[in-house]
Amino acid sequence: MTGWCGKILRIDLDSSATDILRPDPVRYEKFIGGKGLAGSFLRDRITLAWDDPAAPLLIMTGPLVGTAAPTSGRTTIMSRSPLTGTVTDCSVGGRLGFHLKRAGWDGVLITGRAANPCGIVIDNETIKLVDAVELWGADTATVFQRLQKRDNSVATIGPAAENGVSYASLMVDRHHAAGRGGIGRCFGAKNIKYLVVRGSGRVSVHDKAELTAAREEILRLAAASPVLMGEHGIARFGTGALYDLMDARRMMPTDNFRRTRFAAAPGLGAVAYAKRFQPKQHGCMGCHIRCKKVTGHKNRTAMPEFETMSHFTALIGNTDPDLVVRANDLCNRLGMDTISAAATLACYRELEGEIDLAPSLLALLEQIGTGSTRLGRELGEGARAFARKQGRPELSMDVKGQELPAYDPRGAYGMSLAYATSTRGGCHLRAYPISHEILRKPVATDRFTFSGKARIIKISEDLNAVVDSLTACKFIFFAAGPEEYARAFSAVTGMTITAQDLLEAGERIYYQERLMNAANGFDDRDDDLPARFFKEPGSGSAPGTPPVDRAAFLEARRKYYRIRGLDAQGRPTPEKTRQLGLA
Amino acid sequence: MKNLVDKFARKIVQAGLADNPLVCGLDDELVWNRSDPAAPMLAQVVANMRINSLICAEPAEPYRSILRFLCRNRPATINPQDCETRTFLHDLPVTDVFSADAVLSRLRYRKSVIICDEDKVRVISFGTVSPEQAFVTLSSVCFSTFVLFFSRLLEQKRAGSLDDHALNLCERIRPLVTPPARKPPRLATGPFSSIRDAAAAMVEAGRQTVNLGLVDSYFGNISCRLEDTICISQTGSSLDELARCIDPCPLDGSSCTGITASSELTAHNEIYLSSTCRTIVHGHPKFVVILSMACDRMNCPNRGQCHVRCDRARFIEDIPIVPGEVGTGPTGLCHTLPPAIRDRRGAIVWGHGLFTTGKIDFNEPLAGLLAIEQMCRRIFFEEIGATG
Numbered sequence: 001m002t003g004w005c006g007k008i009l010r011i012d013l014d015s016s017a018t019d020i021l022r023p024d025p026v027r028y029e030k031f032i033g034g035k036g037l038a039g040s041f042l043r044d045r046i047t048l049a050w051d052d053p054a055a056p057l058l059i060m061t062g063p064l065v066g067t068a069a070p071t072s073g074r075t076t077i078m079s080r081s082p083l084t085g086t087v088t089d090c091s092v093g094g095r096l097g098f099h100l101k102r103a104g105w106d107g108v109l110i111t112g113r114a115a116n117p118c119g120i121v122i123d124n125e126t127i128k129l130v131d132a133v134e135l136w137g138a139d140t141a142t143v144f145q146r147l148q149k150r151d152n153s154v155a156t157i158g159p160a161a162e163n164g165v166s167y168a169s170l171m172v173d174r175h176h177a178a179g180r181g182g183i184g185r186c187f188g189a190k191n192i193k194y195l196v197v198r199g200s201g202r203v204s205v206h207d208k209a210e211l212t213a214a215r216e217e218i219l220r221l222a223a224a225s226p227v228l229m230g231e232h233g234i235a236r237f238g239t240g241a242l243y244d245l246m247d248a249r250r251m252m253p254t255d256n257f258r259r260t261r262f263a264a265a266p267g268l269g270a271v272a273y274a275k276r277f278q279p280k281q282h283g284c285m286g287c288h289i290r291c292k293k294v295t296g297h298k299n300r301t302a303m304p305e306f307e308t309m310s311h312f313t314a315l316i317g318n319t320d321p322d323l324v325v326r327a328n329d330l331c332n333r334l335g336m337d338t339i340s341a342a343a344t345l346a347c348y349r350e351l352e353g354e355i356d357l358a359p360s361l362l363a364l365l366e367q368i369g370t371g372s373t374r375l376g377r378e379l380g381e382g383a384r385a386f387a388r389k390q391g392r393p394e395l396s397m398d399v400k401g402q403e404l405p406a407y408d409p410r411g412a413y414g415m416s417l418a419y420a421t422s423t424r425g426g427c428h429l430r431a432y433p434i435s436h437e438i439l440r441k442p443v444a445t446d447r448f449t450f451s452g453k454a455r456i457i458k459i460s461e462d463l464n465a466v467v468d469s470l471t472a473c474k475f476i477f478f479a480a481g482p483e484e485y486a487r488a489f490s491a492v493t494g495m496t497i498t499a500q501d502l503l504e505a506g507e508r509i510y511y512q513e514r515l516m517n518a519a520n521g522f523d524d525r526d527d528d529l530p531a532r533f534f535k536e537p538g539s540g541s542a543p544g545t546p547p548v549d550r551a552a553f554l555e556a557r558r559k560y561y562r563i564r565g566l567d568a569q570g571r572p573t574p575e576k577t578r579q580l581g582l583a
Numbered sequence: 584m585k586n587l588v589d590k591f592a593r594k595i596v597q598a599g600l601a602d603n604p605l606v607c608g609l610d611d612e613l614v615w616n617r618s619d620p621a622a623p624m625l626a627q628v629v630a631n632m633r634i635n636s637l638i639c640a641e642p643a644e645p646y647r648s649i650l651r652f653l654c655r656n657r658p659a660t661i662n663p664q665d666c667e668t669r670t671f672l673h674d675l676p677v678t679d680v681f682s683a684d685a686v687l688s689r690l691r692y693r694k695s696v697i698i699c700d701e702d703k704v705r706v707i708s709f710g711t712v713s714p715e716q717a718f719v720t721l722s723s724v725c726f727s728t729f730v731l732f733f734s735r736l737l738e739q740k741r742a743g744s745l746d747d748h749a750l751n752l753c754e755r756i757r758p759l760v761t762p763p764a765r766k767p768p769r770l771a772t773g774p775f776s777s778i779r780d781a782a783a784a785m786v787e788a789g790r791q792t793v794n795l796g797l798v799d800s801y802f803g804n805i806s807c808r809l810e811d812t813i814c815i816s817q818t819g820s821s822l823d824e825l826a827r828c829i830d831p832c833p834l835d836g837s838s839c840t841g842i843t844a845s846s847e848l849t850a851h852n853e854i855y856l857s858s859t860c861r862t863i864v865h866g867h868p869k870f871v872v873i874l875s876m877a878c879d880r881m882n883c884p885n886r887g888q889c890h891v892r893c894d895r896a897r898f899i900e901d902i903p904i905v906p907g908e909v910g911t912g913p914t915g916l917c918h919t920l921p922p923a924i925r926d927r928r929g930a931i932v933w934g935h936g937l938f939t940t941g942k943i944d945f946n947e948p949l950a951g952l953l954a955i956e957q958m959c960r961r962i963f964f965e966e967i968g969a970t971g
Contacts, residue, residue: 220670223912226818226846230911232832232839241839248840270839436712440819440843443715444828452584452610452713455635459711462633483673486692498691503633559611 002204003063003493004028005106008041009127011120013190014053014112018127021109029495030581033062033106034471035089036509038078039516041109046087046516050080051189053113059155059195060107061097062471065286066203068211069488070218070480071473073098073286075172080520081181082189083166083340083382084401084425087516088181091429091468093284093292094173095153102199114191119147122197132193136162139333140171143194148174152198158335161188163371165380167340167403171332175282175292175302179337181402181424206494214488218480219288225479227439228289234475238279238293239306240270242434246310249438249447250538250545251411253404254314255354256346257397257530260408260538260545262314268321270309276321279303287473295325304328304338307428310406311342316349318358327361334369340382341365343403347383347395400425400526409529410538410545412437414445414453417556420527421457421564423513431460432474441478450552454559462506469509508580511565515572515582524570527557584608591638591714592616598799600725601640608636608714627683628707632690636714638721639707645756646725647704649732652752654679654699661697663727665872666890666935667802670909672723681705694720722799730872730934733963737877740967753967760869761960765795767953773944774861781807781814782829788864788945789822797952798822798866803936804845805945806863808855811835815844815851822866846910850938853921860940864948867936868956870963875904875931890933899962902955904931929955 008021023037031037038058048055057079064072075097081088100108103124110120114129117136121128135143143156153173161168161184168184169177178184187193205211222228229235234242246252247265254262262268273279280300283290293303304312304324308331312324331338345364349357357364367376378386383403387396397404402425409416414433422430433456437447445456463482467474470485482499490497517526529548538545561568565576577583588608595604605625606616613626621639629637642650653661660674668675676689677697686707689696694716695708706724710716736753739745768791775781785805792798792805803822806815813832820828832841832848834855841848851863878889878897885892890906891914897904903923907916916932924930928951929939937955941947 217673219912220908223915224670224846224909226844226848226910227842230842230844230846231836231849231852232842232844234842237839241842244839245842266838271837438843440817442711443713443719443819444817445713452587452608452635455610456712459633459635463711483692483694500632500691507633562611 001025001028002206003067004033005101005104007105009105009108009122011108011110011127011129012112013110013114013118013129013192016129030505031509032466032469032505034060034074034076034091034469035078035465036469036505036512037107038076038089039087039509039512042078042080042087043512043516046080047519048080050082050085050186053190054111055080057110057186057190058107059096059100059110060471061101061105062469063493064470064472064488065097066101067205067492068215069286069472069485069492070215070222071284071287071289071476072470073284074471074473075100076468076471077170077178077183079183079186081183081402081424082185083182085520086400086424086522087513088183088424089468090170090178090180090183091471091474092170092172092176092178093287093473094176095285096155096172096197097471098285099153099197099199101203102201103197104199104201110190110192112190117191117193119194119196120192122195124199124201135193140335141174141333144174147194147196152196154194154196156194156335157184157187157192158333158369160334160336160369160380161185163369163380164377165336165368165371166382166385167337169335169337171335175294176284177332177337179339180427184335205492207491210491211488214484214491217484218476218488221479221484222289222476225441227441227478228475234291235289237270237274238291238303240273240293240304240309242306243309244269245438246406249411251408251438252310252314253406253408254539255317256315256350256395257404257408257532258350258536260411264319265314268309268313268319273303273309273321277303277325284473289473289475291475301329302332307406308338308342311339311346315342315346315406316357316361317354318361320358323358323361327365330362330365330369334365336369339405340403341368343397344379344383344386347387347397348379350395351387351390351392394531397530397532398426399529400522402426407434408538409533410548412447413450413548413556414447414457416529416533416548416553417450417453417560418457418460420529420557421461421560423510423517429474430464431457432464433457433460435478439478442481450556454556455563458560458563459503461510462503464506465509466502466506469505508582511572511576511580512582514564514566515577518571524557524561524568527570529553584610585614587714588614588616588636591718594718595638595640595721598722599643600646600721601643604638604640606636606638606714606717610635624683628686628690631683631687632709634709634711636710636717637707638709638714638717639705640721641703641705642725645759646729648752648756649728650697650704650706651699652749653728653732654697654704661728661731663731664876664890664934665727665730666909666932667723668727669890669934672720672727675724675728695724697724726799726867726869729869730876733870733873734876736967737873737963741877741879742881750967757964761964762796765953767791767795767946767950770945770949772946775807775809775944778809778812778814778831781809784945785814785816785829786825788949789816789825791949792864792866792952793823795953797868797956798936803864803866804847804851805865806845806851808861813848813851813855815841815848817843818845847916849911849917850920853917854924854940857921858925858940860942862941862943862945862948863938864945864952865936865938866952868952868959870959871931871937871956872934874899874959874963876934893933899931899959901927902929902931903927904933906933907935909935
């Protein structure tokens with residue numbers, strides 16, 4: 001077997017025992033790696049409570065990790081979400097996957113709960129569980145300061161995960177967040193403070209010359225992509241390059257999604273940040289795009305991504321970019337998701353009557369992350385729980401309990417459907433229709449129609465499920481496609497596989513997540529948007545971007561269910577389950 | 584979906600790619616632009632792929648004859664070396680069996696398949712987001728095989744090994760590829776002082792560039808410099824449908840809205856910053872591309888890498904030919920084109936297309952585009968010596 005290591009490390013924290021799982025090759029073929037492989041291990045225990053010690057926490061690499069396949073150094077972290085109760089997974093960058101793979105592991109499956117805070121140290125074949133009591137309570141920067149070396153990868157939670165924040169993140173290699181769904185809290189529940197991995201082996205490749213050829217095709221396509229490598233692209237400005245565009249398209253969620261235009265936006269885009277902070281390029285292992293930006297000064301911290309820039313300005317009414325950078329850094333240090341944190345604060349702000357949050361923003365974030373006040377603890381439960389507790393559930397802008405990112409669904413109907421059908425709740429990355437509705441890739445679609453969108457969303461979900469299983473970066477798929485990555489996959493593994501084979505695997509992987517959610521009672525009632533989007537207009541030229549037509553949305557969702565092979569309530573069917581080899 | 588299916592069926596005919604294409608689109612139900620005996624078989628293809636649209640077309644002449652000629656020895660693939668194929672299609676699979684299995688086995692790994700059986704030549708392509716992708720692929724297949732056929736012919740002629748069959752075909756289709764001489768239409772006169780005026784002029788110029796056959800509708804790009812802004816066509820926009828597809832990009836780089844601008848924005852910027860020109864048009868005139876690929880240095884160490892490594896100062900008359908790939912990579916045309924086009928009426932990028940500039944409006948670059956293509960066609964046929 002090339003590409004894969006053929007081994008998964010299993011750690012039982014109850015007994016401090018480790019052993020090696022050697023998955024059947026068929027399992028690799030069916031689920032590929034990353035998201036797919038993790039799901040295959042999670043599925044039969046998905047009905048356990050997220051904090052049940054027997055609930056598995058999975059860290060998975062993919063077959064392309066550690067090879068010359070471009071942008072393929074990512075890692076999937078998966079478990080059941082404390083925020084939503086759905087399956088949740090994050091594709092995270094940095095060097096974690098690279099080191100794990102070079103250490104000889106396709107992934108790590110963790111169960112149990114350590115008696116005391118611990119760290120997991122993987123040094124090639126050597127596994128140690130070490131005492132981490134001393135670092136419990138430390139922010140992520142302190143942990144990185146203590147443990148990060150040039151030849152290792154470090155993943156750590158911050159105080160937020162320890163203090164029960166439902167959207168706590170896992171930070172990897174200082175600047176990379178496994179941000180969404182509260183995956184950090186899953187680590188905290190198992191008493192794991194950090195994971196350190198060092199790998200020094202080699203990843204075997206079936207046909208290096210063929211991989212080189214595939215790589216050249218992908219790099220050529222990337223170079224031709226204005227979104228990736230263009231003058232205003234993310235290689236130069238980071239994902240913040242999208243900020244001006246979202247403003248221009250009147251799609252910037254403003255004042256808790258009550259408006260879609262933020263008057264101060266023109267001065268708060270990536271160019272302004274570039275001038276003010278002179279950020280440096282930084283990237284994940286194996287990526288030439290290097291979209292991550294870090295501050296130019298000596299103690300480099302991550303520059304905010306687009307979602308953070310948007311939500312920490314327009315969504316909460318802040319006009320100070322310095323405050324955005326500091327809020328971003330604080331969230332990273334505390335280990336909590338910036339999208340959910342900002343969206344929960346936006347909900348709080350609306351409840352409080354549009355107060356000026358800027359003066360108290362950092363203090364509020366501190367209170368959330370440390371759980372030092374009752375308000376902080378309540379906000380740490382996420383917007384849905386907070387709004388319900390205040391008797392105003394309609395003010396939480398979430399899907400399935402996960403707060404919505406920074407693309408207003410009234411400005412892109414495919415995005416509205418994709419938010420609703422996302423298996424992890426309010427997420428832009430499952431189908432990422434912004435690619436064609438806004439960025440014109442692979443071709444432009446009409447963003448104000450549902451026509452054709454049901455199938456497009458289904459195909460895109462399948463594609464991105466594959467991307468997260470390989471485990472590559474979704475951004476490269478603005479330029480390359482499954483055609484080029486099938487060639488890379490075949491070159492690495494020696495399996496002859498086509499673009500369509502990859503998409504079939506993606507369909508299986510995504511359906512597996514629908515099966516897991518259905519097992520926990522999720523159905524069409526959860527595949528929905530907050531009522532605001534069907535009732536209130538956004539802010540375009542007069543009379544404004546209209547609300548989403550509820551009947552058209554439901555019709556598109558009905559089509560989606562049919563195309564996806566779900567029943568009328570959005571639940572998996574036995575026939576489709578069998579057909580996809582998931583019975 | 585039916586609207587899109589019908590739209591692209593019409594565009595295929597308008598572009599002269601096929602006379603009676605079969606186009607389908609799929610959301611939850613399959614819709615066709617028309618009925619056809621092949622529809623059930625093609626529906627099987629669609630059902631076995633993760634796609635949302637498909638085009639099956641018997642290409643119009645001269646593409647049909649060219650494809651039949653290129654398929655005469657039953658190759659598994661055709662491998663054009665032009666920029667579009669190299670970058671986006673990689674190679675063109677071929678089969679002589681018009682069946683669901685044969686089509687599927689090719690479409691599962693490539694964007695198109697050419698089916699050349701005894702009766703017909705067909706091209707099938709698909710989209711995952713829109714029939715537009717299938718249209719673009721069909722257009723690229725026709726463009727790239729056209730360029731391949733004529734550039735090989737020129738190569739053979741220069742090597743003294745002209746294939747009689749190829750020459751016969753060339754003579755037969757010459758009337759189809761040699762339209763009567765046309766004068767460029769009069770376009771809006773500049774200079775333009777507002778984004779609105781510039782955009783209107785760009786829409787008009789883009790449409791005429793397509794009408795004159797100087798670019799397939801999807802390709803090419805066009806821009807206009809105002810005082811401190813460059814208006815440029817968006818990436819993946821059709822030059823004949825530019826309304827609402829133009830990005831105003833501040834020259835001082837104060838905004839990132841140009842993230843959706845053409846992949847050649849950097850090249851356009853550089854040209855404006857190093858010259859006094861006000862307009863740029865980039866098309867893919869076929870004979871310009873064909874001549875750009877014909878180099879007689881058979882023993883050149885860079886042969887096979889001409890598109891990125893050509894180090895020779897090559898010209899067609901006064902028009903320079905430079906290497907360079909799409910976009911901004913280390914071998915991108917943004918590094919080679921701007922210095923080459925300075926003080927010239929145009930410059931050619933190897934295997935890709937032609938850029939022309941204007942000092943005031945689009946009359947000059949459009950006329951330049953047409954004149955240079957006509958010049959290249961004349962040179963080509965003079966060199967080939969075809970008599971048709």
